[in-house]
Amino acid sequence: MAGLDSDQLRRFVADVLAEDLGRDGDVTSVVTVPADARLTAAITTREAVTLAGVALAEAFFRHLDPQVQIERLEQDGSKLKAGTPILRLKGLGRPMLSAERSALNSLQHLTGIATLTRQYVDAIEGTGCVLLDTRKTIPGLRVLEKYAARTGGAHNHRMRLDDGILIKDNHIAICGGITEAVRSASTAKTGLQIQVEVDRTDQIEPALDAGAERLLCDNMSPTLLRKAVQLVAGRVPIEASGGVRLDTIRAIAETGVNFVSVGRITQSAPAADIGLDYS
Structure with a gap:
């Protein structure tokens, strides 16, 4: 998933959520959202993109709410217009709110890489030349970022x-x-x-x-x-x-x-x- 094997995925999701939740968790959602409240939500792109990291985004919601219902509407590598829905979610409100930022950060970052990569690939279409990425990646995120580059066509x-x-x-x-x-x-x-x-x-x-x-x-x-x-x-x-x-x-x-x-x-x-x- 996004270049990670199952063990790497579990560790990454757990580490990212731990960084965001801290010791006491999402206190704002706990004090404002009833424990049994259920929410419906949609993740939508607000600009034209080449999508990357959608399954990774799902993993954050599933980690905090294994029973969450997720409908995947688009796949990695898809070129989407602004306003296109990517995921639909139904589940408990507290875990959904708690996972939101980590899921979006990952999806936004990887999709940003895939989108820019696709622009470079399109720019050399027909030349026979191949676009390569480099080791200029954020420490700890290389596998994910290079996955996004591949998704964009590099x-x-x-x-x-x-x-x-x-x-x-x-x-x-x-x-x-x-x-x-x-x-x-x-x-x-x-x-x-x-x-x-x-x-x-x-x-x-x-x-x-x-x-x-x-x-x-x-x-x-x-x-x-x-x-x-x-x-x-x-x-x-x-x-x-x-x-x-x-x-x-x-x-x-x-x-x-x-x-x-x-x-x-x-x-x-x-x-x-x-x-x-x-x-």
Whole structure:
């Protein structure tokens, strides 16, 4: 569910609710809402979105009221217009009110990521280029945020540091050069693909000669990216990265690179405007 297995889901929901409820619980609802009061509510998007995290939102309500009735009207990945109902709820008032904020926070955050991601994916449609996410995620939320990025149409890059070898400028400086860094990684025989970050076209041949299996062209202009694509000539995949924005990604994708990675889709996505209304 949202990239979490059942144990991870239980822990996440319990931890988030514990953070919100504190030691004494939702005292406002306890002193204002009768224990047997029942409520009917709807969660609705107030703007156009690409939905992500709906099942996770449900889990918060079920955790506090296992008997709550939930009608799921839309699925993750759906592109919704403003005013579209997502969930309908019927159940005890106190637990529903207590779970509301945690459910909405999660749904708004993940949907915000999926919505922004979809905008980037749509911007490069037809180029053959693939959008990648990055490790620029909120600590503790990476699995969820990368799930939302996938839901929006991106492909996941490394989930963790043990997922692949990415030799960057600091590694190169410590090793004494690209050739030394790549050869050191090759000698280790990890079985992982060796990707090398370059920020100048004159670094490409040394990286390939040393055994690089993929290149990350960092902060290169479209002009330099086209030159890089010509120099590589299909020998390895090329990823463009660094400062990519929604208004620049199309020009970058059209240079012929295979991938474009964008940290903004997880790092800077605004929360979606989704609300819960009682009837």
